[in-house]
Amino acid sequence: MSKKQASYAASYDAGDGVQLKVPYSFFGSEFGDEELQAIKNVLQGETFTMGPQVDAFQKEWADYCGAKYAFATSSGTTACALAVDLLGLKPGDEVITTPITFIATSVEILRRGAVPVFADVQYETHNIDPTSIREKVTDKTKAIVVIHYGTQMCDMDEIMAIAKENNLLVVEDAAHTPGAEYKGRKAGSVGDIGCFSFHPLKNMTTFEGGMLTTSNDDLAEKVFSLRCIGLQNYADQKDYWLPYHYDVVEVNDVI
Template identity: 45%
Template structure:
């Protein structure tokens, strides 16, 4: 049996004619790589989140790498983050030679637990990378208090959280640095792309240089000057630049961000209303002080009330053409981190959560019938699997 003739993915971009036209205009211009449109996009993102500066990168992982570099993280430094995230949140620390320290999660929001962060701090701790999982902001006040007490840098991984708010303020200008991702399943897209927002001129200048090979043309920074063409390379940077083609799409998309978030919230309300009375599942929890931008809708299965496994629920929904997914495999259990000595069983809340969750389709382009199809499919599979 299938409810749908076509497959419904868990996430998808929404590209309209004005987005296409914006990219076409750049194709007809003199700049295809990094030019004036990148600067325009950076300004628009900074203004939207209320930050002084923004530096665009080729993708979100590159942006996190840049943030770790700008923060001065290196060999011997420890950085605390969550295991319930995509691998990039931890990998960025490894890129600069740092050591990743994972702290367990809260059982209600699935975000990193500030109490667990405190337990993991040592004299070698340099920074915290909290992740706003699913778009729900972490407890920033508690994390900032810990960071201030121990003189730590806070780099928010807000790949899920463009448009989210914490106590009435947009995520993006509340910590030392904040990263947003523009992958096609995120709130807006540039194809691939990422950005760091910050209020620090020092970090801003380091980020700019890092993404551009470590090169400077600033006359004040040059030890010698052969002429107007001259530049120097002061550090080992990377070619992590965003293109004007990507930025043009971003400039068009960011005009629609509030509408995109609004539609995501409408879908979440529909899911919650339809599923909240089912004892076999637990709908997402949200603190009153936060306003999630709802990148993901994570449904937690109450497996003690079901005769079927998470895998069976997953497979049955896919047979019904409902493209559920799982976010995420705890990072410390991945082979690379296991080989570094991280142990399964060391973060029990995160590991238990992984066994119980699935992500339902959630994106603004979903039609009302799509939403009803997801709800009907979930109800059907859950009813079949009841004890």
């Protein structure tokens, strides 16, 4: 493995003695003079985190996906964490999902004391099978988290129909599918919440980072409080949440 390859893989093989068994394909950096100049402009500016570049990226991403809101986060995992919090899960609640994904999807469900219930996947696409989802629904089921695997979107018509029948929220883990479309609608705009990853090993990258999308006003209002340690102006606020600190630096989003 070359030095460049080793640097890309370091986050998954960082001194813990675990060797990568399946090699990645490395195609080198796609960054050029335009990106370097954009980074230089940020460094010579006055705002280094959660500033105009982040705001512009959020607006562009929402428009691109066809969502009303987009919230930049520090990673795809933190986007998933916010999404799971928006589900309002309680210990013992069940969330139907698939294990054919990065572990963070299930970890964030478990972290809230809820139970990930694994549905089967379709042989042709490795995407979650709507028939299996329907079989897994119980009176404890609160949500469905789908993973659009390998640039292919799930059968969202069937999944949204199941969700509507059972009053369930749907989260799209679209880490593999930025820009993918299902019947004219882009990933992250069909379900109630969409999550994206901009890790260096994903289809597109901002060095590191993520995004949460939604068109639900109530869910968006909660994200404003949850994402940035509760720094939000309120009048007569009655409901509060334990917030996070998932800020994004300007250098990431200018890319």
